[in-house]
Amino acid sequence: MPQHLVANFSAYITQHKLFDPTQKVLLAVSGGVDSIVMAHLFKQAGYQVGIAHCNFQLRGEESVRDEQFVQQLAVSLTLPLHTVKFDTQAYVTENRVAIQVAARELRYNWLEQVRAAEGYAYIATAHHMQDSVETALMNFSKGTGIAGLHGILPKQERIIRPLLFTEKDMLVAYASFYNIPFVEDSSNITDKYTRNYFRHHIIPQLQEVFPSAVKNMAATIEKMKEAEILYQEAITKHRKRLLFSKDNTWMVPVLKLQHSVPLQTIAWELFREFGCSPAQTQQVLGLLDSESGRYVETATHRIIRNRQWLLITPTPTLDAPLVVIEASQPNIHFGGGQLHLRQQERGTANIPTAPEVAWLDAKQVSFPLILRRWKQGDYFYPLGMPKKKKLSRFLIDQKLSLPQKENVWVLESAKRIVWVLGMRVDDRAKITPATKEMLCIEFSK
Amino acid sequence: MPQHLVANFSAYITQHKLFDPTQKVLLAVSGGVDSIVMAHLFKQAGYQVGIAHCNFQLRGEESVRDEQFVQQLAVSLTLPLHTVKFDTQAYVTENRVAIQVAARELRYNWLEQVRAAEGYAYIATAHHMQDSVETALMNFSKGTGIAGLHGILPKQERIIRPLLFTEKDMLVAYASFYNIPFVEDSSNITDKYTRNYFRHHIIPQLQEVFPSAVKNMAATIEKMKEAEILYQEAITKHRKRLLFSKDNTWMVPVLKLQHSVPLQTIAWELFREFGCSPAQTQQVLGLLDSESGRYVETATHRIIRNRQWLLITPTPTLDAPLVVIEASQPNIHFGGGQLHLRQQERGTANIPTAPEVAWLDAKQVSFPLILRRWKQGDYFYPLGMPKKKKLSRFLIDQKLSLPQKENVWVLESAKRIVWVLGMRVDDRAKITPATKEMLCIEFSK
Structure with a gap:
């Protein structure tokens, strides 16, 4: 029954501790039925939310139509709206990545920026049960270990997926019951061919022989998620032993x-x-x-x-590589992952606390920056501490395993460490009341 | 390359310790390409084998043709042949089971009889990689835990599947390369509809998008098999704790x-x-x-x-139910599983050692038999021991867990226990040089 969807939605959020009702959530809304219904559910359930829409400018008029549609939605639900236009093609050319990769990177980088800058605790995407099942089934067919069979997770760092409990049919039924308009979904751009093939050919075929195949597979996935925890428990034991x-x-x-x-x-x-x-x-x-x-x-x-x-x-030889970053490079792909850099005025936004994000005082940082693995002898001033500390000591305090330790990268400006990536900003480069311009950096593995 | 198939076949047998080259193996051969190639591979590799063929008499002329075809194969490979004709329809009526269930029960019961009576160590079936992948994928779609994703196992008690390492394509290529004739396979009778649907619709669709889907899924399954061991390890730890x-x-x-x-x-x-x-x-x-x-x-x-x-x-209330078995009942379905009984002349066959099979001296057993759970106060003469033993003591020695213990059944003849099902025959009812007629019983859960 579509009328029960809101209650189930809230129950799922509570049960999986996706966020606290006092926190604000940023909703990624393409305009398709999934994300439109998600926005209505958040509003109905009384949570504090804002809407974010990306225009990738890949489908001409249609892209414009979608953006306008989401604008109207925000007005009708009286929700704050954040939009952006991407020159996706330029990003593809500049970074030499596939268009799907470009769209994904642009989208998540921007969503994270908005989230951090506008005081949202989480980003919500409209993935539903079938999306998760598709992911697991694709992994199964491509060859995978146990981790590949848990499907899409309800919560990963700053991203939550509160619709995983429900099938798409139910979302469509809800939209139809409450007469909610939506546009054709275009959010599938990220891995179009394979996923759509599973969606339109494989899954319906499975449903011919097992009508509740999606629910069944979702149950399988749920068990795999728990099995994986037990698997990791046993692996940890063997690691200690060996x-x-x-x-x-x-x-x-x-x-x-x-x-x-x-x-x-x-x-x-x-x-x-x-x-x-x-x-x-x-x-x-x-x-x-x-x-x-x-x-x-x-x-x-x-x-x-x-x-x-x-x-x-x-x-x-691992000590050798270092990456030189010029002011003109917004995206850096390196051995340890990737960085996204942008300059921004200080404004009134809260400073993000996520370890994978660093907001630095632009005045304290000078290009070119050097990105390298840490080495013995390194030191810095961990944020909040008045005196310098050996990095080797800091890493021990962080309880990193030896292999993890070996993969720690630092960002240097004028021979001073300004950020231990994914861990701690240097106190000397932090944002202060005097900061006007910021350098905002995101790190992803 | 079809020429390498024999080497890979032998390597797989060695690697998975399926059997010892000194042991005899009974091959289940339907006449289809899979089982025919299996017979050739066993012969080529130089193992000691015999061929077994079941005629279910369900397809008129075709059933006769298949049987004759397998007879010719045995002659051309100079291998011993065992055949049987089943009145499958009668079994269906008598036992009120589906035709697939009837065929499976008849087949495995008879194969096990032949195996035990004729001195074969194992029964080999011609399941290949795709069969295993189909099983896992069907389980995935029906909803399953980690045990449902390991596919078909290479060895389970007395049954081995030495073709699991290879895809069907390779078996067909081998048959064609060496010009080996075969008939259309009819061994799929056991779960025709669903499996054939996966075989002819789902898997080919997966192969369209991932050409090596079967190999990939086989790799996934292989990992699940190991993951399951680690999972069980963790579960055992939690069980001890709780x-x-x-x-x-x-x-x-x-x-x-x-x-x-x-x-x-x-x-x-x-x-x-x-x-x-x-x-x-x-x-x-x-x-x-x-x-x-x-x-x-x-x-x-x-x-x-x-x-x-x-x-x-x-x-x-668990103590209450007991089952009365008359001489005319060859198949008993009861709370703890099922029994299959038949009378047979002693002959020269080796007495089976598998715990799920009991060969008793028919003279020492008198109908009606009573099948019931064991109770405190029960005793018997464990095979090979000259004096009686309390069953409670015997079960402790067998290191059964309490729940396992509660599910132990015994077979009584004239108020004497003649068999502790799946565990030990009574010494007084055992086969002796004087035995003429035997009561042969198989127990399956």
């Missing part, structure tokens, strides 16, 4: 590993942290039957057979 | 269960052993917030909230 550290070296006892069951999965989970690909994991297992001195070189480490041990040490 | 026994009662501490993560799955795995359905598991979780005295009645147990504990006790 991985020892000494100075800057990790050690794995050959005999113990050899007798571990299930060997393939344990080895994969153990060595992937050290940059092992699936194929290299097989090579590492080959070391179990080889003589001392043989080794496998992964993306980040060297794994050496040494008598009854496998010794794992970071590849020395 | 389940305490005292006399005939199990106890679960409410607070500890309440704080367990992931709660749904842990509760399901914990209480399913006590006869809980998924819906009842939800009711049991409801007890966590209820007052003392509330309870849930499962198929086999009562789960009662008692202050800070859930107490689990067997439902008393």
